[in-house]
Amino acid sequence: MHQLMFWEAIRRAHDEEMDNDPMVICMGEDIGVVGGTYKATQGLYDKYGPERVMDTPISENGYTGLAIGASFIGVRPIVEIMSVNFAWLAMDQIFNTAAKVRYMSGGQLEAPVVIRSPGGTAHQLGAQHSARMEKVFMGIAGLRVVTPSNPKQAYGLLKSAVRCNDPVFINEHELMYNMKGDVPDDEYFHPLEGLEVARRGKDISLFAYNISVHWCLQAAEILASQYQIDAEVIDLYTLSPLDRKGIVKSVSKTHRAVIVEEAEPTVGVGAEIMAIINEECFYELDAAPARVSAANVPIPYNHRLEKEAIPDVEDVIKTVLATLGR
Amino acid sequence: MGVYDNLNIPYSQYLDHHGQLHETCSDYTSDAKNLINFYKIMLRTRVFDQKAINLQRTGKLGTYASSLGQEAIGVALGAAMHANDVLAPTYRDYAVQLSRGIKMSDLLLYWGGDERGMDYEFSREDLPICVPIATHTCHAVGIAYAMKLRKQPRVMVCIIGDGATSKGDFYEALNAAGVWQLPVIFIINNNQWAISLPRDKQSATKTLAQKAVAAEIYAEQVDGNDVIACYERMHEFIERARTGGGPCLLEAISYRLSDHTTADDAQRYRSPADVEAQWQFDPISRLKTYLLENQFIDAEALDALQKQAEQEVEEQVKIYLNTATQPPEAMFDYLYETLPEALQSQRDEVMRKGKKHE
Numbered sequence: 001m002h003q004l005m006f007w008e009a010i011r012r013a014h015d016e017e018m019d020n021d022p023m024v025i026c027m028g029e030d031i032g033v034v035g036g037t038y039k040a041t042q043g044l045y046d047k048y049g050p051e052r053v054m055d056t057p058i059s060e061n062g063y064t065g066l067a068i069g070a071s072f073i074g075v076r077p078i079v080e081i082m083s084v085n086f087a088w089l090a091m092d093q094i095f096n097t098a099a100k101v102r103y104m105s106g107g108q109l110e111a112p113v114v115i116r117s118p119g120g121t122a123h124q125l126g127a128q129h130s131a132r133m134e135k136v137f138m139g140i141a142g143l144r145v146v147t148p149s150n151p152k153q154a155y156g157l158l159k160s161a162v163r164c165n166d167p168v169f170i171n172e173h174e175l176m177y178n179m180k181g182d183v184p185d186d187e188y189f190h191p192l193e194g195l196e197v198a199r200r201g202k203d204i205s206l207f208a209y210n211i212s213v214h215w216c217l218q219a220a221e222i223l224a225s226q227y228q229i230d231a232e233v234i235d236l237y238t239l240s241p242l243d244r245k246g247i248v249k250s251v252s253k254t255h256r257a258v259i260v261e262e263a264e265p266t267v268g269v270g271a272e273i274m275a276i277i278n279e280e281c282f283y284e285l286d287a288a289p290a291r292v293s294a295a296n297v298p299i300p301y302n303h304r305l306e307k308e309a310i311p312d313v314e315d316v317i318k319t320v321l322a323t324l325g326r
Numbered sequence: 327m328g329v330y331d332n333l334n335i336p337y338s339q340y341l342d343h344h345g346q347l348h349e350t351c352s353d354y355t356s357d358a359k360n361l362i363n364f365y366k367i368m369l370r371t372r373v374f375d376q377k378a379i380n381l382q383r384t385g386k387l388g389t390y391a392s393s394l395g396q397e398a399i400g401v402a403l404g405a406a407m408h409a410n411d412v413l414a415p416t417y418r419d420y421a422v423q424l425s426r427g428i429k430m431s432d433l434l435l436y437w438g439g440d441e442r443g444m445d446y447e448f449s450r451e452d453l454p455i456c457v458p459i460a461t462h463t464c465h466a467v468g469i470a471y472a473m474k475l476r477k478q479p480r481v482m483v484c485i486i487g488d489g490a491t492s493k494g495d496f497y498e499a500l501n502a503a504g505v506w507q508l509p510v511i512f513i514i515n516n517n518q519w520a521i522s523l524p525r526d527k528q529s530a531t532k533t534l535a536q537k538a539v540a541a542e543i544y545a546e547q548v549d550g551n552d553v554i555a556c557y558e559r560m561h562e563f564i565e566r567a568r569t570g571g572g573p574c575l576l577e578a579i580s581y582r583l584s585d586h587t588t589a590d591d592a593q594r595y596r597s598p599a600d601v602e603a604q605w606q607f608d609p610i611s612r613l614k615t616y617l618l619e620n621q622f623i624d625a626e627a628l629d630a631l632q633k634q635a636e637q638e639v640e641e642q643v644k645i646y647l648n649t650a651t652q653p654p655e656a657m658f659d660y661l662y663e664t665l666p667e668a669l670q671s672q673r674d675e676v677m678r679k680g681k682k683h684e
Binding site for chain 2: 023025051052056057061062063064065066067068069071072073074075077092093096097101102103104105106107108110141142144164165166193242243244245
């Protein structure tokens with residue numbers, strides 16, 4: 001077991017998979033010669049050459065479509081979209097082809113393509129570079145959506161995604177690339193379905209993913225030490241397909257739920273989880289479930305406004321206390 | 327830097343609309359056997375096409391896009407491609423699909439609303455019919471990239487319509503094909519109409535072919551109703567790409583003699599007289615004239631080909647009509663490689679509901 005930074009874990013997964021299979025290639029803007037905006041492909045250009053580590057023209061729709069096409073005949077591309085905000089441009093290719101080609105060809109073709117992209121609010125990038133799009137992707141049938149919260153997951157999920165014959169979208173976060181964590185020294189494949197209990201607890205379930213897992217873990221420590229509240233933190237590293245049974249299991253134990261997301265609440269991850277709780281275990285609840293989400297606004301450019309637009313640990317604690325009637 | 331010196335778009339025609347030959351044919355198109363085969367596949371396509379429309383009109387097929395008048399492009403392409411090349415077709419490319427061994431019953435199955443029809447028995451790497459406009463240009467570039475990466479002497483061929491040349495996908499695909507010098511051929515079936523929008527309102531450019539020049543891709547125009555010229559240009563382009571010559575684009579000028587689809591009524595936007603006038607350029611009748619005048623075939627043999635095509639279509643229609651409908655739960659097939667457990671209960675629910683409706 002070694003400590004790796006998030007970007008190092010992703011880079012290692014690329015390297016191992018490219019070494020294992022000459023048909024694994026990666027592509028994106030500035031991922032080759034300079035090794036990627038977040039260093040996720042550093043050194044791979046020198047090791048595997050420009051044919052397998054492709055610096056693409058600024059053409060998100062074009063190169064995502066290219067990757068999907070290449071995947072039809074045995075290539076396994078890993079696409080980096082520099083910012084998830086630009087993934088809108090590739091949405092037709094992801095939504096209308098990658099997710100549907102097996103379905104619409106009676107199983108003749110499939111698109112084993114991996115698309116990685118960071119989103120999230122990250123120190124004044126402005127409204128057009130701060131979006132969180134996971135809620136859009138998780139609504140696409142046929143597409144798998146995962147979102148790592150730590151380097152081990154980032155490594156293991158990418159490795160599993162490359163081997164998976166379905167298209168997989170990996171939602172990363174711009175502020176997490178330098179986060180450190182333990183990664184097994186041996187090769188490791190993280191399952192593409194399910195959830196993880198990041199902290200066991202009995203009083204309330206906190207549902208989180210990606211960066212909000214860390215807010216919840218911090219909040220849980222404060223809730224334990226200052227309020228004697230034992231919170232369970234559920235890490236939803238798979239957003240699609242959501243692990244309905246795992247969600248129900250935790251709520252059935254704690255009887256209370258708070259969902260924490262960095263994104264705005266409308267038609268969001270929290271809304272979906274709340275619907276699942278209502279459908280599957282309404283009578284297990286001792287209190288109305290609650291959401292901690294961003295304001296329903298484009299992320300402001302101004303530093304102070306930006307900070308106020310998204311939730312923080314304090315918001316999580318306040319909402320938990322309210323849910324418990326304290 | 328200064329004036330770009332390469333904006334020259336050659337135009338080819340071998341066989342004019344009176345069936346007169348004006349150029350010297352290659353060995354391939356000098357051989358009567360090959361020309362008769364061209365004729366045969368064009369005829370099969372047209373008989374299939376008419377039957378499909380009839381099936382739609384009698385409620386036995388869904389909305390169908392006719393290929394009437396544009397058969398020469400596909401037949402020429404089918405002959406110019408190798409079996410292991412890959413085709414990315416639109417929804418009007420039956421001629422090339424039939425040339426490549428795709429079965430009429432599968433095409434009918436698809437238009438009848440069953441996507442198992444796109445699981446071809448032959449040419450299994452050919453793409454399913456691309457219903458969205460121009461999205462497959464990007465896939466074609468990716469497949470060509472894969473061919474190059476795998477060092478395979480194969481060529482990717484992508485067909486689009488005139489309307490598709492206005493889309494960003496098309497420009498992005500051309501740009502990438504140019505950057506990586508990929509073995510991909512773009513064929514534009516310029517049939518003059520994108521549903522109701524005529525060619526002159528689609529683009530201000532004098533040719534559609536010239537759009538490729540901006541990506542440093544060689545481009546030509548050809549008479550799309552002249553199967554001989556189409557074959558000669560496509561063969562040259564494809565073989566050039568196969569031997570590392572990079573991408574090319576060919577604009578084949580034709581005319582959509584039919585409505586856009588069976589859901590369209592073209593009389594709302596163009597006059598029947600204008601369409602009638604286009605029949606003189608029909609690709610099948612000019613080849614027929616040429617074959618007869620040069621005594622490559624006689625009228626009796628032509629009749630036999632017609633009967634043979636009709637018989638084949640009838641047999642294929644029978645296969646289509648006798649294909650059992652999928653059970654409701656088939657809607658979950660092919661969505662994922664293995665259906666996630668979270669969707670299993672939905673599938674069970676659909677099965678229960680389906681049983682009730684039986």
